[in-house]
Amino acid sequence: MTLRLTINGRESLAPDDPMTPLVDLLRERFHLTGAKPVCREGFCGACLVMIDGEPTLSCLTPGGLAEGRDIRTIEGLSPAGRLNPVQNALEAHDAVQCGMCFPGMVMTLTHALRRNAAPSREELRHALTGNTCRCTGYERILDAALSAAGALQGGEP
Ligand code: FES
Ligand code: FES
Structure with a gap:
């Protein structure tokens, strides 16, 4: 089929x-x-x-x-080869190690930040409960996500 x-x-x-x-x-x-x-x-x-x-x-x-x-x-x-704000923030905060988990992390955080432009750290932590990272600490990921908050209103996905 x-x-x-x-x-x-x-x-x-x-x-x-x-x-x-x-x-x-x-x-x-x-x-x-x-x-x-x-x-x-x-x-x-x-x-x-x-x-x-x-x-x-x-x-x-x-x-x-x-x-x-x-x-x-x-x-x-990032259809034009540009990183989106979450990706930029993760890079700037040196939050990525092997990167296996990051496509999923970025999708989750982008969705969460589109829904809520000013989330708390705890709300973002909760949003990431379905995303497992085996190599890095979650704190830098949360720092990065908080720094990207407000940059993702409107647009896709
Ligand atoms: S590969 Fe789908 S949840 Fe792990
Ligand atoms: S950076 Fe390696 S699994 Fe998350």
Whole structure:
């Protein structure tokens, strides 16, 4: 069967089983390797993408369920090759180590800061409960996110 997916604003066709996890379709069919299949069990958040504006675990989402919906990946956050404010802040705060978790972290924090321009540290900590980082401390990530607050109102995703 051919799946018809709208990814980062572009319609794309993928001949595949509708039960194939979206993370595999993104990476193997479309070479969008930002979303990472780390645990494949819904625990780590490294595979997180936006579907219809909501953070969604692409390891647990069959491609067939994503048809006809608006899929946004980390690659879609900076279409002109520019980093978005969350990415810039994470870099400025030296918060990234191996980077495996960061596509998911950036998607979560971008979503949270679009919803709330002035979150508290605790609110951001709560927003990140579904994102696991195995190498760095979370404090720098929170420092960075707080510094990016207010810069993400309006726009996509
Ligand atoms: S790979 Fe999807 S939650 Fe870990
Ligand atoms: S920076 Fe390595 S898992 Fe988060």
